[in-house]
Amino acid sequence: MKIVILxxxxxxxxxxxxxxxxxxxxxxxxxxPEEIAGRVQDAEVIVxxxxxxxxxxMESASNLKLICVAATGMNNIDHNAAVRRxxxxxxxxxxxxxxxxxxxxxxxxxxxxxxVYYDEYVKSGSWQKEAVFTHIGPSFSELRGKKxxxxxxxxxxxxxxxxxxxxxxxxxxxxxxxxxxxDEFDKTTLSRLxxxxxxxxxxxxxxxxxxxxxxxxxxxxxxxGAVLLNLGRGGIVDEDALSVIIDVKPIYVGLDxxxxxxxxxxxxxxxxxxxxxxxxxxxxxxxSREARExxxxxxxxxxxxxxxx
Numbered sequence: 423m424k425i426v427i428l429x430x431x432x433x434x435x436x437x438x439x440x441x442x443x444x445x446x447x448x449x450x451x452x453x454x455p456e457e458i459a460g461r462v463q464d465a466e467v468i469v470x471x472x473x474x475x476x477x478x479x480m481e482s483a484s485n486l487k488l489i490c491v492a493a494t495g496m497n498n499i500d501h502n503a504a505v506r507r508x509x510x511x512x513x514x515x516x517x518x519x520x521x522x523x524x525x526x527x528x529x530x531x532x533x534x535x536x537x538v539y540y541d542e543y544v545k546s547g548s549w550q551k552e553a554v555f556t557h558i559g560p561s562f563s564e565l566r567g568k569k570x571x572x573x574x575x576x577x578x579x580x581x582x583x584x585x586x587x588x589x590x591x592x593x594x595x596x597x598x599x600x601x602x603x604x605d606e607f608d609k610t611t612l613s614r615l616x617x618x619x620x621x622x623x624x625x626x627x628x629x630x631x632x633x634x635x636x637x638x639x640x641x642x643x644x645x646x647g648a649v650l651l652n653l654g655r656g657g658i659v660d661e662d663a664l665s666v667i668i669d670v671k672p673i674y675v676g677l678d679x680x681x682x683x684x685x686x687x688x689x690x691x692x693x694x695x696x697x698x699x700x701x702x703x704x705x706x707x708x709x710s711r712e713a714r715e716x717x718x719x720x721x722x723x724x725x726x727x728x729x730x731x
Contacts, residue, residue: 424485425725426465428453428473433492436714440722441469444729462486467725470498477503488512488728492721495627512724516577517717521710522653523581525703526623529651529676533701534621536560563620566590571619573612573635574626574654575602582623583607591621598626598635616643621651628655636660641667649674653707656680665690668699676701 423445430438431451441447445467453461453473459482462468467488468475475489477500489499491513504511531537539560543549549557570591572579583593583606594608596615603609612635616622622644626632636650637660644650652659656679668675677691683705685692694700 423466424464425467426462427469429471432471433714436718444725472498474498476500480507490721490724492717510728514717514720517720518708518713519577519581521713522578522707525707526582526651526653529701533649533674533676535562568620569618570621571615573624574598575604579625598632616640621649623651624654624658626654628657632658634660638663644673646672651676653678661691665694669695674699678703678707679705
């Protein structure tokens with residue numbers, strides 16, 4: 423079996439040696455759209471994270487039997503073409519839940535505790551000049567008693583909700599699909615969630631109903647001092663709107679996802695006047711060592727299961 427891995431760089435330093443027991447493996451660190459067809463023309467199995475596999479690519483790969491998406495989202499695959507050509511498509515679900523939940527709280531505490539201010543205060547030598555043992559600068563609050571609104575109550579959102587509740591937060595949620603219900607937490611409308619929450623975290627997919635879900639009016643609706651975290655998909659938060667509102671309204675925002683990744687420059691969010699209110703990480707919430715190891719192990723398992731059918 424010939425297996426072609428198209429974007430191994432997205433898995434970091436995770437070992438891919440397990441694929442070698444399954445057949446002849448060719449690994450490419452990155453693959454441009456122009457390179458795809460030539461690289462997969464003899465492949466029986468394609469492993470991709472974000473490389474797009476459309477009908478034209480499938481047509482060029484006459485031996486192709488299986489497309490393994492080493493991720494949960496599969497919007498980079500033309501599923502109708504795969505069905506028409508009797509090509510199986512498999513993904514991996516649930517591998518990064520713990521990692522994304524952990525990063526949600528990492529982002530929150532960084533913003534809520536004004537970590538950048540206090541870290542720089544000490545490293546600049548300012549603390550050494552204090553007359554007392556402590557320095558009380560920007561105030562931070564405890565989570566207990568705060569209202570935490572969750573947008574998207576899938577597996578990740580549900581786990582964030584439970585941990586937030588353990589901290590003493592009062593949790594409510596808005597289901598973007600309308601399909602997720604919970605007896606544990608209060609369901610509400612998007613407007614009420616935004617208006618009443620001290621912390622808002624997004625754990626929803628990007629689709630027609632969530633595109634620019636949080637735009638000018640929603641950002642203006644937020645409480646002064648509230649924290650907004652997007653760990654769903656870029657495009658759910660309107661970046662143009664955010665670049666304006668964050669400078670005129672005292673809100674704090676953490677983004678792990680953007681519309682274009684990697685981030686393009688110039689970018690409006692890099693020229694705001696209040697950078698201390700904005701924390702951006704480069705789509706790393708899913709990338710704990712353990713999550714990446716699970717992702718590769720389950721992708722290998724998908725290939726093995728396919729071969730047994």
